């Protein structure tokens with residue numbers, strides 16, 4: 040029987056034919072972390088797609104029940120990996136979230152939390168002094184005030200993340216240009232990132248050293264946020280504005296490839312063509328940047344990595360960040376690189392591609408579910424008895440590290456590029 044005639048989707052960007060790709064088979068339910076915890080159809084991919092379809096057909100509105108079930112979605116896209124009908128759930132979700140943020144009246148607390156998170160995390164010039172102030176406050180014995188501010192901004196259940204011990208009041212700049220070691224094989228730009236520059240500048244530096252050791256000249260473009268966090272949280276206007284700025288800066292770098300060491304940013308940048316699809320001029324420019332964007336592990340494997348010579352005699356396990364494994368389909372490349380390292384013993388993590396609960400700013404917005412997922416992840420990590428947990432996304436890195444620290448587990452958390460850096464440079 041053919042599908043009934045339905046009205047045009049009232050959600051801008053949401054295509055009804057995409058919604059109708061879902062044949063309701065339910066295969067995705069077994070991989071959905073929120074369905075696993077809550078056990079309710081409405082908190083499964085299929086249930087959420089029913090809601091999205093009702094929206095697209097104009098049979099429902101953006102009511103609190105519907106918004107609640109879409110808010111509880113991690114956006115991890117594990118359902119896309121499992122789906123035999125190639126349903127583009129992630130793309131549908133960003134358009135619905137954009138409509139929710141524009142049309143749904145959130146409470147003042149929710150508006151405050153979302154606004155502060157997006158405006159703080161995507162602005163290193165604000166995030167660095169905020170982290171520095173909080174860390175200093177704690178050192179000087181004002182931890183209670185820091186926690187009170189955390190609860191005021193992000194609600195009474197907001198997670199308490201460990202503060203960096205080496206926080207700096209401003210971003211420590213990266214070298215603008217680093218020359219390849221030996222013969223040059225490529226010239227690349229690395230995405231400095233927002234959270235990366237403040238909390239994980241050491242990962243950026245390690246990435247530059249690893250790329251140089253592999254014969255790459257490395258340019259650090261003068262640029263701001265790539266727009267990923269806005270895109271994933273339903274702020275598409277903000278995401279588009281940031282993407283255009285990023286495109287301008289990356290075009291000006293004139294490089295062979297754009298190397299990204301943050302899974303969420305890479306996943307978003309590879310979709311610049313989709314994000315800017317309404318404007319043919321920007322769509323073309325977005326697609327050109329997307330075509331040159333690669334995760335750091337993906338780039339090195341494509342380039343052909345130079346074998347590292349220093350041993351890293353450690354038992355290591357690897358967590359697949361959702362935006363690498365599910366969004367970018369990058370699973371083998373980090374493992375391939377880790378297996379090149381002499382002395383390193385790689386142990387597979389059970390359910391390594393299950394979301395850890397970080398999911399961008401989800402851990403602040405949905406702390407209860409996020410904490411349950413963090414506990415599951417930490418349990419799996421500890422079951423492999425590793426000395427090092429490796430991952431490729433700053434959110435996962437910080438969230439799993441916080442979970443391990445809360446259990447006093449002696450496990451170091453490193454980015455894939457940091458482990459490689461040790462193997463290249465000792």
Ligand code: SF4
Pocket residue numbers: 060061062063064065066067068084085088118121122123124125126
């Ligand atoms: S999203 Fe895919 S796997 Fe899930 S119910 Fe629909 S068709 Fe089946």
Ligand code: SF4
Pocket residue numbers: 070071072073074082083084087111112113114115116117118119128
């Ligand atoms: S994105 Fe993740 S949490 Fe959301 S429906 Fe899909 S599997 Fe479930």
